[in-house]
Amino acid sequence: MRVLMVRVHPVRESLLQAAGDRAANAIARAGHELRQLDLYADGFEPIVSEEEWRARNSGARLTPSLQFYADALDWAEHLVLVYPTWFGGFPAMLKGWLDRVWVSGVVNEVVVGSRRTRSRLRHITRLTVVTTHGGSKFMNSLGGEPGRRMVRRRIRSLCSRRCRPRWVALYGNDRCAPAKRVEFLDSVERRFAG
Amino acid sequence: MFAHPSQQSLSATICRTAVAALARAGHEVNLIDLYADKFVAKMSRDERLAYETDSPILDPLVGRYAAQLALAEGLVFIYPTWHGSFPAIMKGWFERVFVPGVGWALDPVTNKASGGLRATRRVVGVSTYGSSRLHTMRMADAGRRVVKRNIRFLAPKTTCRAKWLGLHGLDRPNAQRIARFLAKVDHAMVHL
Numbered sequence: 001m002r003v004l005m006v007r008v009h010p011v012r013e014s015l016l017q018a019a020g021d022r023a024a025n026a027i028a029r030a031g032h033e034l035r036q037l038d039l040y041a042d043g044f045e046p047i048v049s050e051e052e053w054r055a056r057n058s059g060a061r062l063t064p065s066l067q068f069y070a071d072a073l074d075w076a077e078h079l080v081l082v083y084p085t086w087f088g089g090f091p092a093m094l095k096g097w098l099d100r101v102w103v104s105g106v107v108n109e110v111v112v113g114s115r116r117t118r119s120r121l122r123h124i125t126r127l128t129v130v131t132t133h134g135g136s137k138f139m140n141s142l143g144g145e146p147g148r149r150m151v152r153r154r155i156r157s158l159c160s161r162r163c164r165p166r167w168v169a170l171y172g173n174d175r176c177a178p179a180k181r182v183e184f185l186d187s188v189e190r191r192f193a194g
Numbered sequence: 195m196f197a198h199p200s201q202q203s204l205s206a207t208i209c210r211t212a213v214a215a216l217a218r219a220g221h222e223v224n225l226i227d228l229y230a231d232k233f234v235a236k237m238s239r240d241e242r243l244a245y246e247t248d249s250p251i252l253d254p255l256v257g258r259y260a261a262q263l264a265l266a267e268g269l270v271f272i273y274p275t276w277h278g279s280f281p282a283i284m285k286g287w288f289e290r291v292f293v294p295g296v297g298w299a300l301d302p303v304t305n306k307a308s309g310g311l312r313a314t315r316r317v318v319g320v321s322t323y324g325s326s327r328l329h330t331m332r333m334a335d336a337g338r339r340v341v342k343r344n345i346r347f348l349a350p351k352t353t354c355r356a357k358w359l360g361l362h363g364l365d366r367p368n369a370q371r372i373a374r375f376l377a378k379v380d381h382a383m384v385h386l
Contacts, residue, residue: 010239046235046282050199087288088344089279089336092235096282143344146279146336153334154278 001126003027004076007038008083008094015173015181019130019188020082026192027080035072039093046096061105069101078126079159081151085133085169088140089147107158124159127151128166130188134174166191197228197273197284204322204364204372209272211376212320215383216270224262228283231255235286250293259287260296268316268386271341275321275360279336288340297348309348316386317346317356320379327362357382 005024009016020036027034039046052063062070073079083094090098104110108117129151133140148167156165168191170176170184198205209225216223233255244250251257263269273284280288294300298310319341323330338358346356359382361375 010237010242014242040236040239046286047229048199048276048281050229053199053203086237087285087292088340090285091237092282092286092289093237095277095279095285096235098277099282102277143347144339146334146339146344149334149339150278150336153332154336157333 001032001077002075003032003034003078003080004072005034005036005080005082006094006097007036008040008081008091008097010040012041014084015170015184016082016084016130016132019132019168019185022185022189023080023082023130023192026189030193032078035075037069037072039097044093044097046093046099048096048099052100056103062103063100066101069097070106073101073106073121074123076124078128079124079155080128080130082130085131085140085147088143088145089150102158119158121158122160125163126166127156127159127163128168128191130168132170132173132184135172137171140171195226195228195269195271195273195284195287197281197287199229203274204361205272205274208320208322208361208376208379211379212270212272212383215380216386219384219386221268221386224266226259226262228287233283233287234290235283237286237289241290245293248295250295253290256290259291260293263291263296263311265313266311267313268318269311269314269345270318270320270383271345272320273337275323275330275335275337278330278333280340288345292348309350311345311349312351314349315351315354317341317349317354318359318382318386319357320359320382321361322364323360323362324365325362327360330360330362 005020007017007020011017024034024036081094083091107121108119111118131147151165156163168188170181196205196209200206213223213225241250241252244252251260271284273281279285296310298307300307319338321337338360342356342358346354359379361372
């Protein structure tokens with residue numbers, strides 16, 4: 001399987017990046033093809049500029065310098081998102097990646113002879129999220145988990161109809177015992193083995 | 195708080211309407227235009243490392259926003275909904291400004307967190323959507339949730355109310371509906 005892993009964390013030695021490493025190792029060991037994007041390492045700019053917004057309004061599609069990311073999405077069969085949950089959802093960096101790369105022409109296209117659109121990401125049959133939450137499961141459910149909903153509904157609706165998002169999350173990372181973090185890393189590895 | 199790359203956009207018109215209405219009703223208005231301020235959306239490595247220390251604010255611009263937040267009695271967020279949520283620049287604003295000590299504070303004795311928006315009595319979100327209301331609901335409307343819950347939770351006043359105004363279906367714009375919506379925004383701001 002062709003696996004695309006998108007990592008988003010500014011600190012390379014963070015728990016989340018370690019989880020990404022464990023996942024990458026497990027994916028490679030299981031014999032899958034792996035491509036990794038690290039948005040912070042790439043120096044990705046998450047803000048849609050005024051020129052970009054104008055160009056898109058007048059019918060332009062993807063900004064040419066971002067074609068690389070669109071190609072990666074075209075290639076992938078399994079999308080893995082590795083990000084910390086900040087303020088209930090995606091970090092600005094990952095949200096900006098959606099804003100700028102997941103545009104019309106990349107993730108969907110207009111059906112000829114109709115006003116309907118059709119997804120271009122139906123080849124993605126698997127979707128896995130690895131994330132850490134600072135707060136407890138209870139506090140997060142009070143907040144309604146907007147990030148989780150965004151993946152379960154918005155992103156999933158563009159993927160293959162058979163795709164069921166899988167979730168590996170650590171809650172209460174702000175004040176949890178080190179053993180729980182070790183267990184989280186192990187569960188990430190188990191999830192990607194085989 | 196306003197976030198849109200273009201001053202010619204509908205979001206900018208909504209923002210001007212809201213500011214004028216607030217001023218007319220005699221409120222003191224402090225407009226933060228994130229694009230005009232050239233705000234940096236991504237939290238940097240140094241900021242992430244400073245987050246857990248006693249001085250999490252490194253950027254003077256963020257410090258200025260934090261000081262304005264502490265005094266604000268009403269918070270109004272105006273932005274276009276992209277992919278079901280905030281534009282990255284506004285999401286980044288929450289991440290970088292609502293740090294410990296600003297967004298919330300830990301009580302040193304009980305070790306419990308409490309909201310940091312002590313002065314805030316009103317939270318209002320105003321947003322535009324390309325898709326229909328039904329489709330937005332199906333896609334879970336993450337931005338609305340963050341404003342009505344996560345932000346609202348940071349205001350400890352029990353009388354604080356959160357309100358949401360959404361204009362849907364702009365993929366097929368309709369001048370009459372837009373005019374009606376602007377009137378609604380005006381009314382909401384006058385009767386804040």
